[in-house]
Amino acid sequence: MYRYIPNTREDQEKMLSAIGAGSIDELFSDIPEDIRLDRELELPASMSEPELVSHMRAVASKNINAADHPCFLGAGAYDHLIPSVVGHVISRSEFYTSYTPYQPEISQGMLQAIFEYQTMICRLTGMDVSNASMYDGATALAEAALMAVRTTGRDRVLVSRGVHPQYREVLKTYAANAGIEVAEIGMSGGMTDMDGLRAMLSGQNDMPSGSKADGGAAKGAGTAAVIMQSPNFFGVIEDMEAATALAHEYDVLSVACVDPISLAIIQPPGEYGADIAAGDGQPLGNPLNYGGPHFGFLAAKQKLVRKMPGRIVGQTTDNEGRRGFVLTLQAREQHIRREKAVSNICSNQALNALAATVYLSVMGKQGLKQVAELCLSKSHYAYSKLLETGKFEKVNDAPFFREFAVRAADEPVETINKRLLDRGIIGGLALERYYPEMKNCWLVAVTEKRTRQEIDAFVEAAAGGGKQNG
Amino acid sequence: MAKLIFEMSKPGRAAYSLPPCDDAAEVCDGLIPGRFRRKKDAELPEVSETDVIRHFTELSRMNHGVDNGFYPLGSCTMKYNPKINEDIAALDGFKTVHPYQDDETAQGCIQVLYEMDRMLSEITGMDRFSLQPAAGAHGELTGLMIIRAYHANRGDTGRTKIIVPDSAHGTNPASAAMAGFEIVEVKSDERGGVDIEALKTAVGPDTAGLMLTNPNTLGLFDENIKAIADIVHDAGGLLYYDGANANAIIGICRPGDMGFDVVHLNLHKTFSTPHGGGGPGSGPVGVKKELEPFLPVPLAEFDGKQYRLVYDRPLSIGRVRSFCGNFGVILRAYAYIRTMGPDGLRKVAENAVLNANYLMHRLRDHFDLPYDRTCKHEFVLSYGRHKETGVRTLDIAKRLLDFGFHPPTVYFPLIVSEALMIEPTETESLETLNLFADTLIGIAEEAEKDPEKVKTAPHKTYTTRLDEVKAARNPVLVHADMRQSRPTAEQTD
Numbered sequence: 006m007y008r009y010i011p012n013t014r015e016d017q018e019k020m021l022s023a024i025g026a027g028s029i030d031e032l033f034s035d036i037p038e039d040i041r042l043d044r045e046l047e048l049p050a051s052m053s054e055p056e057l058v059s060h061m062r063a064v065a066s067k068n069i070n071a072a073d074h075p076c077f078l079g080a081g082a083y084d085h086l087i088p089s090v091v092g093h094v095i096s097r098s099e100f101y102t103s104y105t106p107y108q109p110e111i112s113q114g115m116l117q118a119i120f121e122y123q124t125m126i127c128r129l130t131g132m133d134v135s136n137a138s139m140y141d142g143a144t145a146l147a148e149a150a151l152m153a154v155r156t157t158g159r160d161r162v163l164v165s166r167g168v169h170p171q172y173r174e175v176l177k178t179y180a181a182n183a184g185i186e187v188a189e190i191g192m193s194g195g196m197t198d199m200d201g202l203r204a205m206l207s208g209q210n211d212m213p214s215g216s217k218a219d220g221g222a223a224k225g226a227g228t229a230a231v232i233m234q235s236p237n238f239f240g241v242i243e244d245m246e247a248a249t250a251l252a253h254e255y256d257v258l259s260v261a262c263v264d265p266i267s268l269a270i271i272q273p274p275g276e277y278g279a280d281i282a283a284g285d286g287q288p289l290g291n292p293l294n295y296g297g298p299h300f301g302f303l304a305a306k307q308k309l310v311r312k313m314p315g316r317i318v319g320q321t322t323d324n325e326g327r328r329g330f331v332l333t334l335q336a337r338e339q340h341i342r343r344e345k346a347v348s349n350i351c352s353n354q355a356l357n358a359l360a361a362t363v364y365l366s367v368m369g370k371q372g373l374k375q376v377a378e379l380c381l382s383k384s385h386y387a388y389s390k391l392l393e394t395g396k397f398e399k400v401n402d403a404p405f406f407r408e409f410a411v412r413a414a415d416e417p418v419e420t421i422n423k424r425l426l427d428r429g430i431i432g433g434l435a436l437e438r439y440y441p442e443m444k445n446c447w448l449v450a451v452t453e454k455r456t457r458q459e460i461d462a463f464v465e466a467a468a469g470g471g472k473q474n475g
Numbered sequence: 476m477a478k479l480i481f482e483m484s485k486p487g488r489a490a491y492s493l494p495p496c497d498d499a500a501e502v503c504d505g506l507i508p509g510r511f512r513r514k515k516d517a518e519l520p521e522v523s524e525t526d527v528i529r530h531f532t533e534l535s536r537m538n539h540g541v542d543n544g545f546y547p548l549g550s551c552t553m554k555y556n557p558k559i560n561e562d563i564a565a566l567d568g569f570k571t572v573h574p575y576q577d578d579e580t581a582q583g584c585i586q587v588l589y590e591m592d593r594m595l596s597e598i599t600g601m602d603r604f605s606l607q608p609a610a611g612a613h614g615e616l617t618g619l620m621i622i623r624a625y626h627a628n629r630g631d632t633g634r635t636k637i638i639v640p641d642s643a644h645g646t647n648p649a650s651a652a653m654a655g656f657e658i659v660e661v662k663s664d665e666r667g668g669v670d671i672e673a674l675k676t677a678v679g680p681d682t683a684g685l686m687l688t689n690p691n692t693l694g695l696f697d698e699n700i701k702a703i704a705d706i707v708h709d710a711g712g713l714l715y716y717d718g719a720n721a722n723a724i725i726g727i728c729r730p731g732d733m734g735f736d737v738v739h740l741n742l743h744k745t746f747s748t749p750h751g752g753g754g755p756g757s758g759p760v761g762v763k764k765e766l767e768p769f770l771p772v773p774l775a776e777f778d779g780k781q782y783r784l785v786y787d788r789p790l791s792i793g794r795v796r797s798f799c800g801n802f803g804v805i806l807r808a809y810a811y812i813r814t815m816g817p818d819g820l821r822k823v824a825e826n827a828v829l830n831a832n833y834l835m836h837r838l839r840d841h842f843d844l845p846y847d848r849t850c851k852h853e854f855v856l857s858y859g860r861h862k863e864t865g866v867r868t869l870d871i872a873k874r875l876l877d878f879g880f881h882p883p884t885v886y887f888p889l890i891v892s893e894a895l896m897i898e899p900t901e902t903e904s905l906e907t908l909n910l911f912a913d914t915l916i917g918i919a920e921e922a923e924k925d926p927e928k929v930k931t932a933p934h935k936t937y938t939t940r941l942d943e944v945k946a947a948r949n950p951v952l953v954h955a956d957m958r959q960s961r962p963t964a965e966q967t968d
Contacts, residue, residue, distance in 0.1 A: 007819045009555050009747070011904035012826050020833040020905065029825045032832055032849055033727055035696045040732045046725075047597050051816025054559055061810060065568025067583035069576060072567035078575050081797060088491065090524060092565075094531040098749075102540030102556050104548055104881075105753035109943075110936040111876050113477075114538030115752040118531070121480050124953040128517045134952050137753065140609035143797040151653075171797040178771075178793035182620050182655045242511050272513050285797070295584045296574030296798025297609065298755035310950065316753060320954075321946035323938040324931075327476050333946040339612070339649035340887075344658045349649035352610035352743065356751030366480050366527045370519040372491030379493065385506050404507040426580065434575055453493060 007051075069431065071293060075459040076431040077387075079408045079450025080238065081142065081169050082296060083288045085266065085376070086454050087364070091290040094363045101356055105316070109331045110323075115355065116330035119318040122362040129268045129365075130282040131275015132304035137316035138358040139350070142285025143175035145301025146232065146262050148314045148348060149283040150176055152305070153230035153258045154185055155312050155347065161186040162230045163205055165197040167237030168262060170439040176232075190231075195241045195401030195410070197233055197248065206231070206255040228255070230281075234262035235271070238439075239448065240384070240408030241401070242267075246277040253278065265289050265302070265361075266380065267406045269373040274304075281305045290364025291357050300354030300361065311337060314348030316355075379453035380407040387451045387460045394468035400446055408450040410436060410443070418447045421467055428466045430459075476938075477533050481954050484520040490527050518956060537937045538752070539881055545907050547834075549853045549884035549896025550644065550692055552722045552744035557814065560747070560807040569806055574798040578783045585782035587809050588775035588799060591759070594812055598820070599718075599738050600731020601761035605770045607800040611719060614739030614758025615650035615686070617771060620792045621737055621762060622684045622713050623654060624769040628790060634683035634712070640669050642693060642888045644719060647686045656683060663890055667846040668697040671706070678710035688717040689733065690724070692888040692896070693846055694831065694853035704734025713737060713766075721745045722900065723828055723851035726821030736763050746808035757804040771795050826901035827852040830908060834899050837912035841919045845891050853898035855891050858919075864926040868893040871918055873940060874932035878914045 012020075017029065026032055033041070052060065076084040095101060099114060106112030106119075119137045126135035139145035150162045162180070164173055166189050173189070180187045190205060191198045206228060231252040235243035249259040261279040266288045274282035287299035305313055311334065319333030339346040368376060384407050391397045397411040413421055422432035433449035440446070451460065522530070540546070546553035564570065572584055592604040608614040619637065626634045637651035638659045648658045661677050664670040669687070678685075685707045690696045697703065707714055716730040716738035722745045730738045742748050743756035750756070762770060772791045773784035784799070815823065828851050835844070835854040842856040858868045872882035872895070884896040899908055922929045933939065 007815065007822055009557060009815075009902050010819075010822055010826050011902070012829065016905040017826075017829060020829055024832050024836045026832070026849075029829055032825075032828050035698050035849055036724075036728050037698060037701060040701065041728050042726065042732070046817040046820060048594055048817045048820070049813060051819050052813050054814075057559065057810060057814055058563070060813065061563045062566065062568070064583040064586055065566045067586065068568050068572045069580035070567050070569075070571040071573055072571040076573055078573045080575050082574050084571070084573070086493070090490065090527055093528070094535075096561070097532065097535035098542035098556075099535040099538040099540045101749045101751050102542045103538055103752045104546070104551050104553060104750045106538075107548075107884075108539075108872070108876065108882060109941045110873065110933050110938055111539040111881065112537075112752075113937050114534035114536065117477060117479070117537070118534055118752075120952075120954070124479075124481065125519060127953045128519065140613060140754075140801075141797050143794070144609070144613070169797075171794060174794040175796060178620065178795055179653075181793075182623060183653065184655060242507055244511075246510070268513070269517060270513055271507070272511055273517070276514060292570045292803075293573050294570055295572040295581065295802040297796075297801040298803050299797075300755075310952070317950075317952060319946040320951040321942045323941050325939055327938060329476075329938040329941045331941050331943050331946045333943065333950060333952075335947070338645075340645040342649070343645050344648035344652040346645070346649040346652075349612040349616055349646050349653050350610070351612045351646050352750070352754040352756040354609070354751075354755045355753030356749075357755060359752065362480075363527065363531060366520050366522060366530070367490040367524070368519065369484075369489055369491065369521045370516055371521065372489060372493065373519060374516070375491075375493055379496075381506055404511065406507070422577070431573060431576065431580075456494065 071431060074429050074431045075455060075463065077433050077449050077451065077463055078431050080434045080448055081285060082293050083450060083452055084293060084454055085288050085452050087290050087292060088367045090367050091360050091363045095356055095360050100359060106332060109329065113329060116318050118359050118362055120320060120330050122358045123318060125362060125365045126302050126304050129265055129273065130263065130304045131273035132282050133307040134310045135302060135304040136313050137318060138353040138355060139301030139303050139315060140354060141297065141299050141301045143172040145283040145303045146172045147176045147179040149260045149281045149303060150230060150232060151179065151183060152281060152309065152312050153260060156309060157229040157258060159227045159229040160184060161188065161228045162232055163188050163190050163228055164232040165190045165234065166192050167197050167239065167243065168232060168234040169238050172262065195239050195403040196243055199247060199251065202231065202248065203251060206251065206257065228257045230258040230260045232260040232262065236264055236267055236406045236408065239410045240405040241403040242271060242406055249277045249279050266377050269377040271406060280309065286357065286361050289361035291360050298354055298357050300357035310334065312347060313337065315350045315353055376453050383453065383455055383460065384409060384451035387449065387464065390460065390464040391467060394464060396468045407452065408448060410446050410448050413445050413447055418445055425466050430463055430466060477537065479954055480520045480522065480530055481956055483522050483526050483530060486521055488521045488523050490522055490524040544879045545903060545911055546881040547883050547897045547899050548881060549898040550719055552898060552900055554747055554900040555902035556747055556749040557811060560810045563810045564803045564806050582782050584802060585775050585784060587806055589777050589782055591805055591809050592775060595740060595759055595761055598725055599761050600729030601738055602764045603767045603770060604759050604761040605774060606759045606805050607771045607796050608739065608758040608760055609796050609801050610754060610756040611739060611741040611758040612646040612650055613795065614760045615646055615717065616653055617760045617795045618715055618737040618739055619651055619654035619656065621766055621769040622715065624792050625713065625766050626683055633681055636681045637683055638677050638685040640687065641890050642691050643686060643688065644692060644717060647717060666848065667691065667693040667695040668699055669703055671699055671702060674703060674706055678706055678712060680711065682710045682712035684713040684715050686715040686717055688720050690720050690851035693855050694850040695846060695848055696851055700733045719744060720852060723824055725824050726817065727824050736766060742804055742808040747811045748804045748807040755801045755804050757801045823901050830899040830901060830903060834897060834908050834912060838915060841916045853896060855888065856895045856897065857891050857893050858895060859893045864922055866922040866926050866929050868895055870929045870932060871922065874918045874929045876933040877935045880911055880914065
């Protein structure tokens with residue numbers, strides 16, 4: 006008996022007799038004998054629901070989790086508050102058990118929600134158009150780079166070393182297969198090195214062979230896009246306005262990788278004229294989930310809309326003139342254009358985008374600003390308290406949001422994290438693994454969820470004090 | 476017509492509750508330079524919690540999911556999504572684990588990844604799986620990158636072409652193009668399989684591989700699979716298995732035994748995880764031993780004591796996504812496999828195939844059946860016989876909506892005109908199949924007696940038929956609020 010399979014033996018016999026088959030095996034007789042599996046799969050035996058629950062609880066208990074341990078780890082995934090309402094809405098099974106809304110007349114709920122999502126993303130980023138979501142921030146950024154290459158017809162992108170290391174890795178994987186060159190822009194004082202960027206754009210540096218002639222400088226040395234992140238991997242707010250102006254000076258597209266919470270108070274890509282905005286939407290109402298599902302967002306200027314990958318929802322009317330929503334501009338997509346499509350993406354992260362839509366509705370215009378201000382102030386409080394201990398040093402003087410890097414003066418970051426864990430606290434990220442030059446540097450994130458008591462206990466333990474959890 | 480959330484907004488309303496300001500939350504002025512500050516607030520809605528719940532509840536009622544009723548959308552495997560798996564994914568011990576935690580503090584998560592790798596390898600007859608790809612198409616892209624890396628590592632750089640049958644999913648050629656390959660289309664034979672002679676002509680020293688769905692998008696098992704594998708392998712190419720239709724064969728036969736070198740599975744199809752209105756999915760990629768070095772990083776390993784993520788894999792294609800993929804989806808699929816066990820998984824395929832053949836039998840006299848063979852998990856009908864009434868497949872599909880059914884996939888595969896692709900899955904009962912068959916037959920009869928009724932369907936849904944041409948001609952992609960001064964839109968091309 007399997008509770009998800011309703012056919013009884015009697016049903017099966019009725020069906021077989023209607024078909025005119027003697028047995029279920031007969032229905033598989035077109036599969037050549039020599040490739041049929043002549044044994045049962047070697048898998049653990051089936052479990053009842055109570056057995057499964059106790060097994061899964063036991064597995065889950067092997068993890069340390071951020072619900073029971075104050076979390077100061079960020080680096081692309083953040084322990085923000087998730088209002089109860091979000092989980093209740095996305096648990097409506099009319100939403101979560103539906104497929105991509107191909108039949109608009111019975112999918113108006115999801116379609117309208119995506120339309121609201123697109124609108125919210127555009128208002129947050131200040132861009133004109135948004136798609137329905139991407140897999141995550143890393144793939145959204147890689148697709149943004151491909152968009153820029155398609156738009157400009159050039160095959161080089163410049164990416165700041167301040168962009169999340171995993172995003173750069175994904176970008177390089179995508180680029181290598183698409184024949185795109187990726188060059189990295191160096192850092193200076195926690196921020197992208199603008200002089201280095203100018204040099205690369207003007208073709209004085211990192212010159213591709215044969216492009217030294219006139220067109221090279223004018224076209225940014227064959228560059229399609231400048232890709233920067235703000236706040237960058239170190240939490241530092243980059244001078245995106247200057248970077249975008251510089252890119253545009255060389256007729257190169259500006260791609261901004263941004264954090265959606267920060268956009269409530271920090272200059273959005275639309276205000277500084279970026280051409281494409283991308284990022285990871287996890288902070289908007291999505292749990293950490295050990296890295297997924299999260300979702301990526303991708304927004305652009307109006308003129309790039311037909312180069313955008315992924316689903317896009319548009320408003321229209323029904324036969325009686327009532328407002329309704331459909332998937333639109335599908336001539337960009339794989340199911341219509343096959344190998345000529347702008348991307349292969351089909352399934353995206355619709356339910357996670359729905360969670361973000363609910364989150365942004367709950368937080369609203371005022372709440373999101375408060376979340377951002379709390380992240381800003383609490384992270385600065387933690388930063389100054391850490392420096393006050395004398396056990397940590399500044400790494401730079403750049404302005405930051407929610408997250409910052411410090412250097413541990415006396416002991417390895419790993420030792421500090423271990424001590425924090427003994428006190429029931431999840432510590433920060435050891436940066437040296439991703440930036441070998443950042444010896445013993447520590448990346449610490451402080452969201453609105455962290456209380457004064459938690460931060461103080463964190464600082465005390467980080468500096469070597471505090472007591473161990475029983 | 477439901478209001479938009481923006482149309483419910485009223486300054487002064489709020490649905491949020493944030494932690495109280497304590498000493499840590501001092502005034503923020505001056506913490507960041509003024510020029511980095513946002514100049515104009517983002518116009519997000521201002522609504523109460525009641526507003527939020529009523530609004531999204533109303534929207535949910537305008538949406539049809541598997542929990543609302545039969546959803547025979549071909550090639551999408553819209554089976555029932557077990558509720559217990561949702562509960563498991565919501566455990567704090569999974570849901571609130573940070574992906575950058577040290578391996579020692581995420582042993583449970585890595586164990587799930589490791590055991591999934593082992594279980595999916597056994598199910599497909601492959602040697603190793605990466606769980607990083609976030610969807611089926613993402614798995615395809617990853618698999619093709621692996622094929623490219625394999626040839627390149629052998630110095631075999633002339634292999635620039637991927638062969639794709641004309642019945643393939645659109646993602647196949649799109650993924651191949653994205654991985655930098657040229658696409659060679661090979662036609663189907665009169666039995667719906669790959670045309671062997673055409674394949675022999677298509678392969679050569681430039682062949683990197685063949686992408687195949689088996690059973691294919693017609694729901695037919697390609698009996699020549701061994702011959703196909705030999706032709707491609709003899710030419711030096713590799714075989715890629717699109718697992719979209721794996722529901723037909725789990726526990727019965729395995730892509731690894733058919734000769735496939737790379738496979739992807741859709742956990743959101745075969746392994747019961749919900750589609751979420753278009754995602755999240757998960758598209759793990761499995762490979763044979765020779766291709767293992769090229770899998771994305773990291774992979775999960777177990778030394779008998781500790782689980783860990785391993786990054787030191789010099790021949791890897793690199794990352795295709797951040798962290799370890801859609802872990803929450805992988806977790807649900809893991810729970811499903813542990814629930815079903817080996818016998819249960821085989822019963823999935825048996826009953827999926829039985830249901831499809833029964834439904835095909837019920838409908839075959841009322842529609843055209845272009846390929847009259849025992850089908851696997853799905854079958855394709857054509858509604859091409861009643862040209863004089865002007866009723867088309869689209870109209871039949873829309874009329875089904877009035878009876879509470881999600882329509883089949885229509886106009887796909889492309890090689891069948893006026894196609895209806897029907898996949899009932901194993902989680903539907905005989906009663907449901909009969910009701911659906913009776914309804915569809917009734918609509919076919921109605922289409923002759925009262926074609927206008929069918930052509931103007933649906934009649935009982937929240938909206939009548941929507942103007943898709945208008946949506947594409949004059950794209951309205953965001954809500955234009957009068958209070959928000961929008962940037963000047965440049966002309967679309």
